[in-house]
Amino acid sequence: MQWGGVGLGIAGVGFALVILASPGCGRSPSGYGSDVRYPLRTDPLVIRTPLLPPTGVAAPGRLDESIAAIASNGGTTLDPKTLPPERQTELTAGLVELFGSPASPTVEGYEKTGLDLSPSRLEQGSKVYNSLNCNQCHGLTGDGRGPTGPWVYPYPRDFRTGHFKASKGPSPKPTFDALTTLLRRGVPGSSMQPYDLISDDDVRDATAYTIHLSIRGEVEFRLLKELLDEGDAGDDLAKECRSKLARVLDEWRKAQLPHVNPVPAIADGDPNDEAYREQLRRGYRLFENHDGAGCSSCHQNFGRTEHYQWDVWGTPVRPSNLTVAEYRWGKQPSEIAAHIRFGILAANMPAHPYLSDAKLEALTAFVRELPFPARLPPDVRSQVYPPAR
Amino acid sequence: MPDSMLPPRTFAERLTRVLAVIVVLATAILLLIGGMVTSFRAGMTDKVWPTEPWYLAVNDQVWKEEHAGFLIEHSHRAMGFIVGALASLLAVTAWFTERKVPWRWAGLVATLLLIVVYGEFHRDMGHAWQTRIAGQGLTWPKGSAIGCALAAVLLLGISVGSWRSGSRWGRLRLLISVGLIAVMIQGLLGGFRVFLDQLLGTELAAIHGTFAQLVFCILVAAMILAGRNDPNREVSAAERSSVGGMSLALPALIVLQLIWGVMVRHTGTPLSQRLHILTAFLVTGLAIWLCVRCLATPEGRKKLGFYAWHLLVVLAVQILLGVEAYMGKFAAAGEHMAMDPKLRPITIMAASIRTAHLLIGTGLLATAVALAVRVWRRGPMENSETSKGLLQ
Numbered sequence: 064m065q066w067g068g069v070g071l072g073i074a075g076v077g078f079a080l081v082i083l084a085s086p087g088c089g090r091s092p093s094g095y096g097s098d099v100r101y102p103l104r105t106d107p108l109v110i111r112t113p114l115l116p117p118t119g120v121a122a123p124g125r126l127d128e129s130i131a132a133i134a135s136n137g138g139t140t141l142d143p144k145t146l147p148p149e150r151q152t153e154l155t156a157g158l159v160e161l162f163g164s165p166a167s168p169t170v171e172g173y174e175k176t177g178l179d180l181s182p183s184r185l186e187q188g189s190k191v192y193n194s195l196n197c198n199q200c201h202g203l204t205g206d207g208r209g210p211t212g213p214w215v216y217p218y219p220r221d222f223r224t225g226h227f228k229a230s231k232g233p234s235p236k237p238t239f240d241a242l243t244t245l246l247r248r249g250v251p252g253s254s255m256q257p258y259d260l261i262s263d264d265d266v267r268d269a270t271a272y273t274i275h276l277s278i279r280g281e282v283e284f285r286l287l288k289e290l291l292d293e294g295d296a297g298d299d300l301a302k303e304c305r306s307k308l309a310r311v312l313d314e315w316r317k318a319q320l321p322h323v324n325p326v327p328a329i330a331d332g333d334p335n336d337e338a339y340r341e342q343l344r345r346g347y348r349l350f351e352n353h354d355g356a357g358c359s360s361c362h363q364n365f366g367r368t369e370h371y372q373w374d375v376w377g378t379p380v381r382p383s384n385l386t387v388a389e390y391r392w393g394k395q396p397s398e399i400a401a402h403i404r405f406g407i408l409a410a411n412m413p414a415h416p417y418l419s420d421a422k423l424e425a426l427t428a429f430v431r432e433l434p435f436p437a438r439l440p441p442d443v444r445s446q447v448y449p450p451a452r
Numbered sequence: 453m454p455d456s457m458l459p460p461r462t463f464a465e466r467l468t469r470v471l472a473v474i475v476v477l478a479t480a481i482l483l484l485i486g487g488m489v490t491s492f493r494a495g496m497t498d499k500v501w502p503t504e505p506w507y508l509a510v511n512d513q514v515w516k517e518e519h520a521g522f523l524i525e526h527s528h529r530a531m532g533f534i535v536g537a538l539a540s541l542l543a544v545t546a547w548f549t550e551r552k553v554p555w556r557w558a559g560l561v562a563t564l565l566l567i568v569v570y571g572e573f574h575r576d577m578g579h580a581w582q583t584r585i586a587g588q589g590l591t592w593p594k595g596s597a598i599g600c601a602l603a604a605v606l607l608l609g610i611s612v613g614s615w616r617s618g619s620r621w622g623r624l625r626l627l628i629s630v631g632l633i634a635v636m637i638q639g640l641l642g643g644f645r646v647f648l649d650q651l652l653g654t655e656l657a658a659i660h661g662t663f664a665q666l667v668f669c670i671l672v673a674a675m676i677l678a679g680r681n682d683p684n685r686e687v688s689a690a691e692r693s694s695v696g697g698m699s700l701a702l703p704a705l706i707v708l709q710l711i712w713g714v715m716v717r718h719t720g721t722p723l724s725q726r727l728h729i730l731t732a733f734l735v736t737g738l739a740i741w742l743c744v745r746c747l748a749t750p751e752g753r754k755k756l757g758f759y760a761w762h763l764l765v766v767l768a769v770q771i772l773l774g775v776e777a778y779m780g781k782f783a784a785a786g787e788h789m790a791m792d793p794k795l796r797p798i799t800i801m802a803a804s805i806r807t808a809h810l811l812i813g814t815g816l817l818a819t820a821v822a823l824a825v826r827v828w829r830r831g832p833m834e835n836s837e838t839s840k841g842l843l844q
Contacts, residue, residue, distance in 0.1 A: 099792060123520030124800065195650060199493055203795050210798045211493045214521040249499060249585075254521070256499035257585060258650050369516070 094190040095165040101204050103155050104143050104223070104283055106130065110292065112373035113137040119371060120379050126213040130377040138377070141291040150300070154286060157304035162279040165189055165203060170275050171308065176315040178239055180271050188272025191265045200254065205276030207376070217253045221376050222273060223280025225311065226409035229392050231401035233416075235408045236277075236318035242270045244393070252389045278315065282307045326404055327420045329396035329427055334438040339428070346429025347443045349422055356403065356415050356426055365433060365447055374410045382412070386447070388434035400427040461680070464548035465621070471542040472628075472675040478538055479671055480814070482531040483664060487810040489528050490717050491803035495657055497521030501646040502578050505533035532639055539671075540567050543632040549621045555614040559625065562610050563632070566603035570636050572596045577643065604633050627674045634667040654718055661714035665707055665817060672818045676825045685755050687827050695752065698742045699824040702735070706817045709735050713813060716781075717806070720794050725782070732774060739767050739820070746823075759823040766816045773809040780805055 106127050113136040121129030134140045146154070163169040163182075168189050173180035192198060200219035202209040207221035220227070229245045230237040237245075246266050249257030258266060285307045286300070297303050332339035349355030350362075363370050366384035374380045383391070392402060400423050406414035418426070432438045436448045461469075489495050497519070508514065508526045515523070543563045550556035576593030584590050611629040615622030641663055645656035709731040715724035746752040746760040780802035782793055 095792070100790070102790070119516075124798075196496075196653065198795055199496075203792070208797070209493075209795060211497065211521060214492050214494060214524075214798070215497045216519050248587075251585075254497045254499060256496060256649060259584060259587070260590065260648070260650050 093194050094186070095193055097164070097166045099165045099203070101158065101162065101165060101279065103151055103158075104204070104206070104280075104287060106206065106208065107133075107140040107142050107377075108284060108288055108291070109133060109138070109140055109375070109377035110288065111139040112375075112377055117371045117373060117379035119369075120216050124213045126208070126218060126378070133377050138373075140377070141288065143287050143291065146287070146290060150290060153300040154283070154290070154304075157286075157301040158279065158283055160301060161282070161304055161308055162275070165193075168272065168275050170278055170312075171305075172312060175309075175312045177319055178271070178274065178315065179267075180275055184268055184271045185275050187264075188268035188270070188275070191261075191269045192272050195258070195261075195265075195269065197269065201273075201276075205273065205280055211254075215254045217380070218376070218378050219254070221280075222277035223284050224375055224409070225277055225281035225284075225314070226375050227277075228407050228409050230318070230408075231392075231398060231405065232318060232322045233324075233405050233414070234314065234318040236315055238319050239270060239274070242273065243267060246270060248393070250391050252391055274315065278308070278311050281311050285311075322405075324404065324416055326397055326400040327424065329400055329424050331396070332428055332432075334432070334440075340440040342425045343429050343432055343440055344443055345422070346425040346427070347446065349418075349426045350429055355422070356418060358426075358430075361412070372411055375408070380410050382410075385430055385433045394431075396427050396431060399430055400424070403427060403430070462549065464545060465678075468542065468546050468549055468621075468624075468628075469675075469678040469680075471538065471545055472671070472678040475535065475538045475542050475631075476668075476671050476675045476818075478531070478535045479668055480811070482528070482535050483668065483814050484807065484811050485524065485528040485531050486661070486664060487807035488524050488803065490657070490661065490810075491806045492521060492524055492798055494521035494525045495645065496649055496653065497525045499646065499649070500581060501643045502574050502581070503529065505530060529642075532642060536635055536639055539632045539635040542674075543628050546621070546625045546628045550614055550619055550625065552614070552617065552619055555610065555617065555619060558610045559607070559614060559629075562603065562607040563629070566600070566607050566632070566636075569596060569599040569603045573600050577647070581647070600636075604636075607633070624674060624677045627670060627677065631667070631670045631674055634663075634670055638663050638667050658714050658718040661718065662711050665710045665714075665814060668814055669703065669707070669817060669821050672821050673825055676822055677829070681829060685826075686830060687755055688751060691749065691751050691755070692827055694749075695742060695745045695756070696827050698738065698745065699820075699827040702738050702742055703817060703820040703824055705731065705735050705738055706813070706820050710813055710817060713810065717810075720781075729778075732771070735816075736767065736771065739763055739816075742823075756823065756826060759819065759826055763816070763819045763823060766812060766819055770809065770812045770816050773805060773812055777802075777806045777809040 107130055109130060113133060115137065131140065143151075161169070161171045166186070166189065167182065168185040169182050170180045170185070192201075199209045199211045200215070201207055201222070202212060202219075205222035207219040209219065212219045224235075226235040227237045227242070229241050231241055232238070243266050245255075246258045246269060248259075249255050258269070282304060286303060289303070332342065334340065334343075350358045350365075353360065359365070361370065361372065361382040362385055363382075365386050366382055367386060369381060371379040371381050383389075388394075390399065392398060392407075402412070403415055403426055404418065404423055405416075406412045408414075415423075429443075433447065436444050439447060503526070504510075508523070508530055514526070540563070544560065547556055547559040547563060550559060573593060573596040576596045580591055580593060607629050608626075611622075611626040615626045619625075638660065641656060641660040645653060645660050648656060709728065712724050712728035712731055715721065716728050743760040743764050746756040752760075780799075781796075
């Protein structure tokens, strides 16, 4: 039994070492190594999507191939790999100067946005982003191309266009609070989980770092577009980087300001109240009628029909199935109303700025009650949920 | 002793044997899919846990939109439910092999109670998830959790009691009960890896991967013990003293190696890489030494030869796969060379090799366990109600 004792000893030592080696002991966010750098973008820039809608989502693991095929389907893409090596080096240097590295991220001139994107906050945010494995989906640069990214659908958000579907205002960029709310809630119907068990500081840090990645990616996007599409961006790329950064920062600043045309406060209604039932009927007409909001042209059969469209990232998206009570960007009346009024620019959902408050309220009420047949007036219910023949 | 002289097996005993084999095969498939989950880093493609066993069957959108990550992860969950159901059935069936009626019924009641309370805990965790996403905070179902723990202790107590009373197959029933509890714990580890991802995701994933190997060991040992024990193949004391200790040390060393492998897959730390490579040399050396000892004598060749050759073949395949898996993960070239291995894109080929490496590693462990059981198994359990062998 001498060897048996050796075996037990091996097992015991092994478990002890596992516990010692486990990063779970006294966990604190672990950051990137100081030698890690943001690589320059290599995937295609989507400038214009094809006119014909996509037939379905890309095959698993083939996200980049499907985006590259956009050009042959009537869209326009630009390939950053065709940029001359010396320009790539210059551009990389310019971006490093403004945005640092994953371990020491910066946003030069961040004060203009009114957001706390200080180096200390970003450094902490980078650690949270890494330790929570956000990069497994969203990638090192926020390109949505982490190792898991191509294997899930909806695809993880690519922050580099500066578009966020969670924006509840006229800008494609969200407020800081809208992003922290998104992190806290997650995105139902996708792989984005709710980060509801971590501290407020961690959420704020991760949000700040996400904005850093978005700003860096958007500056890179705009410069590459200029270099590849328009031939040149001037001789001094570092100066051009600063110029693009100033514009992007200004857009982030504006996105934080109160909206000009805010949505009204909308209260819950009682389906037994005739006035509310009439409001639902009106909402139904607005939904179906092209003279109203015309929602049904995309949300065909109230979203039950698979009708894919291109989004700004060049990936196919399906308008929500509104008969399912799954609201990706918030289920509160004000959140639904905000998306109707301001649209979702990234997904080509149009804004309806001229819809009056009363109409907006009616449409919001209808969309909210849509998944619950018992709460709809009988005449509307029979249209939305026709009896089986 | 000729086989015909052994007492005939009851239907329950034959069924237990068949179920034990099915459970091991199903668990191997589960491990394969679990390996794919990690290889494709798909562990968090669905943040919701628990989900129903029939989730994939009723969510046709998942199939239409080719959610590869979802499909892999939910196939793993579905297979986990199947293994859980089979392990439960095995545990229930095993109690029908108990010939002492009071122990039999006590064991059956305890097993069923554990299954019911475990199901209740699973259901309560579903409510906990719902309250979490409704923004009402996290509330743990303490009642059903305590109920699960008490039911598990009760089942273990009855299993030990049945075994100590000298009942036939007492140790096997104990092992099967331990196996059922281990399968349940493994299911919870997998679930909590999702549920608590933001707090302990990587750690729980690593523990889940490690514990899987131990669960598989238990189930393989149960499968071998449930087989007919031919006294003609019992290893002599001299042979046992020659290879017995090494046969126990090898599975322990392989478990350690698999733990390093899990750490490499989940954390990729330089320490775990070094330990995994160094322990590979130790496992190879010990396995070859053990096989040489087994094959050195006529008795060893006759009684242990199959296991020894099997071990050598599996070891050779595993070394080849290990080299390929390492090359694919850490020795990347081209544009990915400068990237953190954790963030490199996943290719189907690399993921397949890593998954195969994991599965063959588990096969190596199963072979080593089978060899150890063969070496240490004494006396036909059918022949004695009170056999005191190390393993009946």
